[in-house]
Amino acid sequence: MMDSCQHIVLVSRPTGIPVAENFRLETGPMPVPTDGEVLVRARYLSLDPYMRGRMSPAKSYAKPVEIGEPMEGETIAEVVESRHPDYQPGDLVRARSGWRTHAAISAEGLHRVDPALAPITTNLGVLGMPGFTAYAGMKVIGQPKPGETVVVAAASGPVGSLVGQLAKLAGARAVGIAGGPEKCAYVRGELGFDAVVDHRSEGIEEKLAEACPDGIDVYFENVGGQIWQVVLPLLNRFARVPMCGVIAHYNGAAGAEHDLLPATMLAIVRRSLLLRGYINVEFVDEHYDAFLREVGPKVRSGEIRYREDIVDGLEKAPEAFIGMLAGRNFGKALIRLS
Amino acid sequence: MMDSCQHIVLVSRPTGIPVAENFRLETGPMPVPTDGEVLVRARYLSLDPYMRGRMSPAKSYAKPVEIGEPMEGETIAEVVESRHPDYQPGDLVRARSGWRTHAAISAEGLHRVDPALAPITTNLGVLGMPGFTAYAGMKVIGQPKPGETVVVAAASGPVGSLVGQLAKLAGARAVGIAGGPEKCAYVRGELGFDAVVDHRSEGIEEKLAEACPDGIDVYFENVGGQIWQVVLPLLNRFARVPMCGVIAHYNGAAGAEHDLLPATMLAIVRRSLLLRGYINVEFVDEHYDAFLREVGPKVRSGEIRYREDIVDGLEKAPEAFIGMLAGRNFGKALIRLS
Numbered sequence: 099m100m101d102s103c104q105h106i107v108l109v110s111r112p113t114g115i116p117v118a119e120n121f122r123l124e125t126g127p128m129p130v131p132t133d134g135e136v137l138v139r140a141r142y143l144s145l146d147p148y149m150r151g152r153m154s155p156a157k158s159y160a161k162p163v164e165i166g167e168p169m170e171g172e173t174i175a176e177v178v179e180s181r182h183p184d185y186q187p188g189d190l191v192r193a194r195s196g197w198r199t200h201a202a203i204s205a206e207g208l209h210r211v212d213p214a215l216a217p218i219t220t221n222l223g224v225l226g227m228p229g230f231t232a233y234a235g236m237k238v239i240g241q242p243k244p245g246e247t248v249v250v251a252a253a254s255g256p257v258g259s260l261v262g263q264l265a266k267l268a269g270a271r272a273v274g275i276a277g278g279p280e281k282c283a284y285v286r287g288e289l290g291f292d293a294v295v296d297h298r299s300e301g302i303e304e305k306l307a308e309a310c311p312d313g314i315d316v317y318f319e320n321v322g323g324q325i326w327q328v329v330l331p332l333l334n335r336f337a338r339v340p341m342c343g344v345i346a347h348y349n350g351a352a353g354a355e356h357d358l359l360p361a362t363m364l365a366i367v368r369r370s371l372l373l374r375g376y377i378n379v380e381f382v383d384e385h386y387d388a389f390l391r392e393v394g395p396k397v398r399s400g401e402i403r404y405r406e407d408i409v410d411g412l413e414k415a416p417e418a419f420i421g422m423l424a425g426r427n428f429g430k431a432l433i434r435l436s
Numbered sequence: 437m438m439d440s441c442q443h444i445v446l447v448s449r450p451t452g453i454p455v456a457e458n459f460r461l462e463t464g465p466m467p468v469p470t471d472g473e474v475l476v477r478a479r480y481l482s483l484d485p486y487m488r489g490r491m492s493p494a495k496s497y498a499k500p501v502e503i504g505e506p507m508e509g510e511t512i513a514e515v516v517e518s519r520h521p522d523y524q525p526g527d528l529v530r531a532r533s534g535w536r537t538h539a540a541i542s543a544e545g546l547h548r549v550d551p552a553l554a555p556i557t558t559n560l561g562v563l564g565m566p567g568f569t570a571y572a573g574m575k576v577i578g579q580p581k582p583g584e585t586v587v588v589a590a591a592s593g594p595v596g597s598l599v600g601q602l603a604k605l606a607g608a609r610a611v612g613i614a615g616g617p618e619k620c621a622y623v624r625g626e627l628g629f630d631a632v633v634d635h636r637s638e639g640i641e642e643k644l645a646e647a648c649p650d651g652i653d654v655y656f657e658n659v660g661g662q663i664w665q666v667v668l669p670l671l672n673r674f675a676r677v678p679m680c681g682v683i684a685h686y687n688g689a690a691g692a693e694h695d696l697l698p699a700t701m702l703a704i705v706r707r708s709l710l711l712r713g714y715i716n717v718e719f720v721d722e723h724y725d726a727f728l729r730e731v732g733p734k735v736r737s738g739e740i741r742y743r744e745d746i747v748d749g750l751e752k753a754p755e756a757f758i759g760m761l762a763g764r765n766f767g768k769a770l771i772r773l774s
Contacts, residue, residue, distance in 0.1 A: 356695065357692040363664070364494075364682055370714050370715060372712045373711040375703075
């Protein structure tokens with residue numbers, strides 16, 4: 099066994115878009131597990147938009163990452179050494195072990211991963227927290243009915259792609275928004291959305307209106323910003339808006355030049371809209387088992403499709419993360435650790 | 437019987453705050469009911485903030501009032517002539533007969549009023565649509581639990597006053613926001629709120645924070661604007677925001693000098709907030725009977741308090757309405773017709 103490990107720490111808080119200098123790759127001694135802990139070696143690290151929030155000091159559902167501490171994140175990892183009776187070396191687990199090659203962590207927060215059921219990376223994507231975010235938002239908040247129209251942005255990503263496929267399974271019309279012709283072709287062709295709109299092309303207002311001739315009944319919000327402005331006029335009375343993220347605002351951009359809040363508040367009142375922010379963990383106890391039961395078999399059978407964007411090497415995580423915030427990934431962003 | 441009647445028509449759409457010139461008092465021939473209709477004479481006309489919305493051409497849950505047509509509104513009226521078997525002259529009804537002394541209207545939309553149960557004006561206030569707006573918003577959306585904190589603005593008004601009293605009945609802490617010392621004294625003293633903050637005084641941010649030491653779990657939104665900005669930082673995780681109106685935005689004011697939408701969107705996501713716009717009618721079928729059953733006896737016994745601001749004469753309706761939008765009424769705004 100090596101006697102050193104690597105991790106990426108937060109060295110400064112970004113003032114806007116994160117830059118490479120906010121992170122640093124460090125080498126440290128191999129951690130040693132205490133009673134009840136296991137030493138894990140990460141195989142895959144998940145990169146997710148929520149991590150931008152953890153880099154900020156703002157009040158949120160979770161504490162920010164402290165300066166000098168490793169970035170937080172979920173991994174698929176292998177148990178190397180165990181001081182807990184339930185785990186043995188070689189076991190595969192899903193762990194919140196962070197941007198690290200190795201970690202000594204409590205066995206309490208681990209989830210077993212069965213490589214026979216599906217490729218292990220799906221535990222970080224379509225069958226992991228991103229997939230469950232899509233599932234819970236649709237099940238608890240969005241509740242699409244047959245014939246309704248569901249719109250989701252970042253439609254080729256791990257959350258949006260499942261939102262649209264769940265909409266189709268519910269008998270609704272699925273309309274995606276994605277960036278660039280390649281992603282749009284994938285959303286329409288491979289994922290089977292009814293329509294897709296390229297947010298990088300001109301006239302997105304008109305194109306989205308054309309794609310939603312009966313308005314929008316469920317808008318799954320994971321971006322905010324300009325897309326919300328385009329969606330808002332199309333929302334039908336009683337439309338539901340599950341909000342798992344507003345990636346457009348994470349970097350603290352100034353927003354529009356005038357105050358867009360009154361128009362949104364008026365629309366909420368006049369059209370009886372429902373907006374509900376959430377984080378997937380609040381629904382885990384009640385809905386996670388059903389999620390695995392309903393979505394798992396469809397992923398294994400290929401009825402539900404997914405796509406991954408895998409980058410090799412922990413040292414590439416900052417660059418890949420910054421790229422993901424800019425939409426340069428195509429599919430679930432993952433780091434493969436050697 | 438007189439052979440002429442009076443009504444107030446919309447002669448132009450306000451561009452901001454409505455002015456007297458947007459309205460005109462007109463005299464016309466006495467309407468004649470056809471089969472299935474009744475001729476009613478209004479005794480009380482209700483003035484409500486939603487009417488500002490009907491003066492605008494904007495898309496909403498209801499059609500705008502057309503130029504040259506009488507303003508819409510609810511009245512307590514007496515049947516003068518009936519061409520419907522269920523109604524006789526002398527019957528008292530709640531009717532959507534508008535800003536008119538007399539109207540010939542379909543009997544289908546009438547609701548009987550029993551003067552033995554409570555003062556007839558309560559059918560336009562605490563036991564009418566304003567009261568039901570408070571009840572439904574709290575019952576369906578706000579759902580206050582014992583020990584939680586409920587905040588409502590326009591706390592001396594017909595909606596806010598019941599919101600706070602329902603919060604108390606649910607075992608929650610009721611905090612009101614009202615304008616001026618007289619209204620604040622009434623909210624604290626007569627209505628029994630736990631605390632009240634005067635939005636006309638300095639330092640409302642600090643005062644509201646002091647009044648809500650455990651944050652806010654339910655904010656009943658009926659004003660928007662600056663009050664929302666003061667409330668937003670205090671909203672707890674999982675706070676619920678029933679939104680029945682945003683009176684601060686009805687006049688089309690420009691809003692703040694910078695974009696306040698991103699901060700609201702981020703708060704919704706980070707604190708798992710629920711915002712739900714509604715109009716009372718969407719809950720009538722399911723909850724109106726329970727409302728009368730639960731709130732009616734408490735109004736009659738005096739356990740639930742209310743206050744009315746009655747102005748005499750249909751010709752005073754425009755001025756009283758404009759005053760109400762500016763918060764110059766003290767209690768439910770009513771016009772008494774001679």
